[in-house]
Amino acid sequence: KARTVLLATEKAFAADAVSKIEAVTSAAGYKLVRLENYKSKDDLLKAVADADAMIIRSDKVDQAVLDKAAKLKIVVRAGAGYDNIDLKATEGKGVVSMNTPGQNANAVAELVFGMMITSARNNYDGTSGFELVNRSIAFYGFGAVARAVHKLAQGFGMKSFAYDPYIPAEKIAEMGATPVATVAGLFEHQYVSLHVPLTDETKASINKALLMKMPKGGTLINTARCEVVHEADMVEVFKARQDFCYLCDVAPDDKAAKEAMAAAVGDKFGKRLIFTAKKMGAQTLEANDNCGVAAANQIVAFFEKGETRFALKA
Ligand code: 3PG
Structure with missing residues (x-):
């Protein structure tokens, strides 16, 4: 049969x-x-x-x-x-x-840039935004998706940094990104892009302590899994920082968590908080x-x- x-x-x-x-x-x-x-x-x-x-x-x-x-x-x-x-x-x-x-690495990488540009240009609301050239992007995880984003970042004239516990620093450097020694070290850069799997170790690991370290205009990009981010902490960070942005392809299933984030931002044009309707990366x-x-x-x-x-x- x-x-x-x-x-x-x-x-x-x-x-x-x-x-x-x-x-x-x-x-x-x-x-x-x-x-x-x-x-x-x-x-x-x-x-x-x-x-x-x-x-x-x-x-x-x-x-x-x-x-x-x-x-x-x-x-x-x-x-x-x-x-x-x-x-x-x-x-x-x-x-x-x-x-x-x-x-699906290239598809996700293109979406990362789509969301970055939408945010940098204030969701096309008529006000003055900024350019990506010369800005820094740090990758948490440097597998196929992160590398595809890195390749596009090079085209945009951005500086790439990366931390991956499974990839030696020399290999990261060979690929044209600056190796970072710790997860916390990534959050010194304007953009942090998450490319880690959801595991017991990564679950809710992106917390307030890390996000508050980010420089002015700090922007977290999440095309990984929503559960990697500590959602209650994210609401607090939005309340504490008017400059912080979260660009996310993976809105929490939990409607209350999603609404709490949106209320904390109060961002009518969707510049600081972007959620896709369904996971769209792939x-x-x-x-x-x-x-x-x-x-x-x-x-x-x-x-x-x-x-x-x-x-x-x-
Ligand atoms: C993946 O892990 O490959 C992506 O999250 C794609 O998920 P999807 O097939 O549900 O779009």
């Missing part, structure tokens, strides 16, 4: 990307089942029963999903961050998990293609050749 690949995306890919995914799965003789824009977890629980493989985005794969997934062998997160997969649970069931690192045709096709290829290579290069560990 042909293998079934379930494309379970609460936030759908562009139609063109889905066609390309289907071209990969059908060339392998697999059946692609689409569960896009689904509204309830029950829909996912029903759909997963027949799946040998799953392609997901930020969709949660937890014990409840795995309990219904009798045939599942592999789940691929079409994207970078995999905090939505319970890796202990997948490992416990012998299901392989993968991500597709780097595939929401481009190109990134959808790159991530989706990579995920489909990884599934085929796994079944046909036992390829596990991008397998994740708990």
Whole structure:
């Protein structure tokens, strides 16, 4: 019987990307089942029963999903961050998990600059803003996304700084950024851009002490995960500093937290606080293609050749 690949995306890919995914799965003789824009977890629980493989985005794969997934062998997160997969649970069931690192890096990097320019030009409200040239940007985490932002920053004539606990300082310097020795050291720069995964260590780690250290016009850019920022502290920082900006692609799910931040800013034109309506960093045709096709290829290579290069560990 042909293998079934379930494309379970609460936030759908562009139609063109889905066609390309289907071209990969059908060339392998697999059946692609689409569960896009689904509204309830029950829909996912029903759909997963027949799946040998799953392609997901930020969709949660937890014990409840795995309990219904009798045939599942592999789940691929079409994207970078995999905090939505319970890796202990997948490992416990012998299901392989993968991500597709780097595939949406350029899309996120372009959004970072979009938000920076919107903020620097006062959300185009007619008042005088400022230019990015000669300004400093510091990266917390220097993986594929941060490097793509760094490349654009070089084009803008900005100075880059970076801290990454897993990358030696010499390598950071080789890539044209100035290595920074500590997380706190990043917050001496006007822009700090977050590119860390959500882990026990990073959760709520961006706090008031760090944010209050930032120089005049200090701007935090978060295209990582909202949970990395200490939300109550963020409200206090907005109240204490009229110059501070938060540009965020990942608005808190918690409506009250979001409203508390907006009230503390009182910023009618959206210069100091930018929230996207839904996480938009990877929401481009190109990134959808790159991530989706990579995920489909990884599934085929796994079944046909036992390829596990991008397998994740708990
Ligand atoms: C990622 O980690 O790759 C991004 O956050 C993209 O998430 P999305 O697929 O839900 O847009």
